[in-house]
Amino acid sequence: MAQQRRWILDELERKGVTRRDFVRFCGLMASVLALPKSAGAEMAKALETTKKPILVWLEFQDCAGNTESFLRAGRPTVADIILDVLSVDYHETLMAAAGHQAEANLQAVVDNHRGEYLAVVEGSIPTGANGAYCTIGGRSALDIARQVCSGAAATIAIGTCAAYGGIPAAAPNPTGALGVTDALPDLKTVVNMPACPANGENLAALVVYYLAYNRWPPLDHYRRPLFAYGKSIHDNCERRAHYDAGQYVEQWGDGGHRKGYCLYKVGCKGPVTFQNCPNVGWNEGTNWPIGCGHPCIGCAEPDFWDKMTPFYAHLGGIPGFGIHSDIDRIGLWATAGVGAAFAAHGLVQIGRSMADKRSAAAEDKGDPS
Numbered sequence: 001m002a003q004q005r006r007w008i009l010d011e012l013e014r015k016g017v018t019r020r021d022f023v024r025f026c027g028l029m030a031s032v033l034a035l036p037k038s039a040g041a042e043m044a045k046a047l048e049t050t051k052k053p054i055l056v057w058l059e060f061q062d063c064a065g066n067t068e069s070f071l072r073a074g075r076p077t078v079a080d081i082i083l084d085v086l087s088v089d090y091h092e093t094l095m096a097a098a099g100h101q102a103e104a105n106l107q108a109v110v111d112n113h114r115g116e117y118l119a120v121v122e123g124s125i126p127t128g129a130n131g132a133y134c135t136i137g138g139r140s141a142l143d144i145a146r147q148v149c150s151g152a153a154a155t156i157a158i159g160t161c162a163a164y165g166g167i168p169a170a171a172p173n174p175t176g177a178l179g180v181t182d183a184l185p186d187l188k189t190v191v192n193m194p195a196c197p198a199n200g201e202n203l204a205a206l207v208v209y210y211l212a213y214n215r216w217p218p219l220d221h222y223r224r225p226l227f228a229y230g231k232s233i234h235d236n237c238e239r240r241a242h243y244d245a246g247q248y249v250e251q252w253g254d255g256g257h258r259k260g261y262c263l264y265k266v267g268c269k270g271p272v273t274f275q276n277c278p279n280v281g282w283n284e285g286t287n288w289p290i291g292c293g294h295p296c297i298g299c300a301e302p303d304f305w306d307k308m309t310p311f312y313a314h315l316g317g318i319p320g321f322g323i324h325s326d327i328d329r330i331g332l333w334a335t336a337g338v339g340a341a342f343a344a345h346g347l348v349q350i351g352r353s354m355a356d357k358r359s360a361a362a363e364d365k366g367d368p369s
């Protein structure tokens with residue numbers, strides 16, 4: 001154990017990350033996970049003694065935006081620490097190997113570490129034309145995902161494309177693009193981390209939690225971790241007081257826009273979008289889209305892209321929602337969309353309590369799922 005402890009701390013120190021930085025990092029992850037401060041020290045202790053886990057990162061119909069987001073994760077060392085804690089054996093954008101050598105690395109992980117490695121999938125999986133729209137090394141994305149994910153201890157579908165199909169699945173969806181859980185419905189160990197792109201700090205927190213506790217944190221009915229997707233953007237928005245007071249931006253650059261009024265009328269999808277952007281922020285927590293004066297475009301929802309566009313047309317006519325619920329009447333889909341989202345949020349609460357019960361029961365049995 002002492003050797004294991006030396007291993008991770010030595011590796012981190014070689015990269016200029018001190019033990020203090022590491023403990024501070026774990027404290028930050030605890031706050032992203034909405035856990036008490038003491039959980040940071042607990043996770044640091046668990047990580048110090050954990051075996052270096054293997055990770056393979058598959059990219060299919062994607063733009064590599066989630067990879068970029070993760071590598072640019074702020075609060076220095078987030079990506080460094082995670083990449084040092086993990087052994088990334090296959091990642092098309094990051095690895096030096098190419099061609100047959102790269103594919104051999106992937107095959108070696110699948111053959112020699114069944115049930116041990118973590119798989120991350122970025123991008124949607126095309127199912128049309130027998131998978132011919134996306135092939136790597138002569139194999140279809142579907143075939144690769146089936147083989148790699150079914151042998152993994154767990155799979156993370158990172159970004160909206162991997163979670164739900166995303167932009168490639170927008171109508172008319174010419175490639176038959178699907179998210180991982182739809183393409184591989186028998187796969188039971190998937191966690192969805194939607195958004196376009198997913199927030200690197202949420203991914204880091206998810207991985208840290210998994211490594212420290214050997215199970216996923218509580219999930220909602222879309223298999224999203226509740227720490228990141230349990231509340232709507234609207235619930236935590238800094239402009240919420242303006243929404244409640246009926247103070248809206250009517251046009252870009254008007255007085256209301258300059259005063260930081262609510263962006264609902266110019267298309268904000270925050271009321272139907274669930275993610276922790278207002279709390280975690282972007283660019284080292286410097287700011288986030290609504291903080292910069294741009295509406296939320298609903299990038300983390302299953303309905304993105306088709307039902308969240310046009311981005312600058314607002315949702316309106318929401319019965320019983322806020323004191324100015326009748327500020328406008330827009331298309332029927334908008335009301336239906338909001339209703340569905342809030343029904344889903346109800347399910348989230350049910351999912352939360354079920355997930356909590358499930359994880360308590362699993363804890364009793366020592367089950368890592």
Ligand code: SF4
Pocket residue numbers: 233234235237238239240241243261262263264268269270271290296
């Ligand atoms: S509608 Fe958008 S800008 Fe307005 S309070 Fe809700 S999330 Fe914030």
Ligand code: SF4
Pocket residue numbers: 195196233273274275277288289290295296297298299300
């Ligand atoms: S504010 Fe909305 S559109 Fe922007 S990143 Fe967060 S969920 Fe996505």
